[in-house]
Amino acid sequence: MKYLIGTLLLLATLPAAPAFAQTACTPGTYAAPDGDFVVLVKSPAVAAPGLRYLFRDGRRGATTDTGVPLTCGTDDVAVGGKRWAPIAFRETQATFDSVGTKMTGVLIEPPGAPDAKRPLVVMVHGSERTSPIGGVYGYAMAAQGISVFVYDKRGTGGSDGEYTQNFELLGEDAANALGQARGMAAGRYGRAGFFGGSQGGWVAPLAATRTKADFVAIGFGLVASPIEEDREQMVSEVRGAGLGQDAEALVGRLSDATGKLLLSGFAEGYAELDAVRAEMAGQPWAAKIAGEHSGAIAHMSNDALRRVGRARFDNLELIWNYDALAALKKLEAPLLWVLAGEDREAPIETTRGALLGLAKTGKPVDVYLFPQTDHGMWEFTTDTSGERQVTRITDGYLKLLADWIKRDVRGTYGRAERLTPR
Template sequence: MKLLAAILAVLFALPLPAGATAPPGLPADLTSTEVSFRGEGGLELHGSVISPANARAGRPGVVLVHGAGTGTPREKLLAEAVGAARQGLSVLIYDKRSQGYSTTERSYPQLAEDALGAVATLRRQPGVDPAKVGIWGLSEGGWVAPLAATRPSSGIAFVIVVGANALSPLRQQAWAVAAGLRKAGAGGSLVGRAEPNLYRVIADGGLFPEPYHDPEPVLARVRQPVLAIWGVHDLLTPPRETPPLFADALEAGGNRRYTFRFFPQADHAAHLTPDGGVTRLPELAPGYAELVGTWVGEATSGRAPVAQVSGPAPVQAVDSFGVPPTAWWESAAMQVVALVLLLVAFGGYPVVALVRRVRRRDAGVPSVAARVISAGGLVAILGGFAYLFYVIMTGGKLAAPGPMLGDRPVLWLALQAVAVATVAATAVTVATWRRAGTRGERVRLGLLIAGGAVFVPWALYWGLLLP
């Protein structure tokens, strides 16, 4: 059975019959061979090997690893594949897995095993020198590619990363969204408190995959030559902070065969951008593909440059910030408990009044302060979370906080005003609680007061009571 499994694994890694459909838009001076291979867990993945039409024997090859995204098709990296193939390389691009990978679930070791399956496939292609096959990773692939390169017997000859990050994924994402908000003119507690806290709670709840992956120990184990490329206008990776950390990690492992290059007028993916990184054009930055071709030739012939850094200084307006794990009192579980208590406290008051009216019992005349606590608390809680999730979903370089008043989004200011009114109404209700007409009314008001008491630290934590 083991022999049969091995034979099947080899068969599934072989190219499909010639004449299979090539990726759309492939230039006439290039050829494509469709391949299928096994990724981690035996998942079948499909890709294309793109080569020059007059490819020479013994040529280098490179596997391209996608950035973040579920089931990203190979065509997303066609521009990079075409650019590298025109430099004399054979390039394997493949459809990213969707099984086991989603917005809330992913494993970098799993993605690294997928990439290694692609590397093994490319090394078997006719005309490709198996000793000259490397790996290239974009963005999230910048965490995956070095991990694959450190696997024993990976066969990887070199590593190229673009828009890569030496920070943890959670810290990178929190920085990107905060930087996007600041770029849109937002500041204050929304950016400094609410946004990072939301990411910390999401990570604690298991909804942010691989949040604390540490790339530096992985980079310290990379022994292959490394080419790292950043666009000067990278809005998703801190482009000023990351390169020194990359260099320190590589040198800590004794690897000085690295080349860092910064491209002007280029974005996160080293594509041209006309507006400082917000819009990505289809064209690669001038000289990017040529750099890859020249550097791969040097790296695969044992002449990789040593500690070479060049290009204009990257633009990074603000530093990244720590996003540590939550303490027990701010954990996702405690946030859920607090949310349930607040909803019961604030929602229970009108519900009880409605039930009493339906049963034709005297519901009493609710005070203005009680109404403000109930309605204001519900609006602040539900509206606050709705707005925060909207912000992070439109975060990063395309942050859209809505209309602004100074450096504060109008919607956030409105939520803060509601929160202040809720606290003030709670104080008024505390002062009048003993004068409530009936015992039942005192119980209902007591529940509202308890909710208001819990609401104060909750609103402070989420920045609704902070400037």
């Protein structure tokens, strides 16, 4: 998971296809009589008056795309020739304090009479710098009968403070967001907890150890440190290139060297890095190895790394050796973890093993895997150069999240495979 790229940002930046003429769409969430829905939101990547859309089954695009599967009316949309009516959510703006910083959020509640059994979920962001308020995920969850609190992470959107990737501080923010949401929805919710995607997989479980949470749901996160993530990405790269165990061992040593640099504030690790560089010099594939940070570090001179390495790679207070498994061992709330089977940003091998190990000890852990999906639960095609082009969020993912939070998991969810016993 690129530290500066999150799934919500990806949704906002996918290019729009050529436009065709139709009635301008109105932002909102529209539901079919059978509970299906589509979310329409403004996006900087879609020229006005176009909107980004997301269906419950994961189809996504822009209303200006050729062949878009909906037609906009003045106060509704038509899908397959049938009218889908707007959902009248109750949305309440909020500000709250977290570690001396003013944070901004919004509570989205489904329409209808107050329901003291309705789940309440706080959406814990990934690493994106864009505001999740007004984005598709919050409304997609609320359209499935869940109250949702969405907030801007510190230093982004309407929240004060400096942008950071310090999990400890972000965990405090998420815990305080849940307290704010509980106060706003008092008498109108039952279970309350967190959903975190990508980097939120580090933050949400930690937040649940800081405050009372009834559940934690994670999509495409990691049970590994950022240094381990870097190593696993490089191992995935050499395996994808069809290289052998010698190459895997070499990139492992590269990760050890760059990890030492990062953990020492770029004071130590140069001898180890030079040794690895010497080994890699004769390898034609070495120039293509990237990882999360190691490839870029290896291609900079030692003089440059001493001068600007810390400013370039270590300026966001990331906890490089963060012990994600320790936080999960402390967690008492039920945990859902959804893995992307072909995740290049957050390779799943270590994470899957850690989660299944927790389940064997009796922890309330449910693990699902969607095959042939990349980071963000994206289905994809692969071009002749090996590059992946994302197509849609995999069918069943959004519904699985909501049903699990509502304690109503039943039937199948697209191609999802349950890895833990019931």
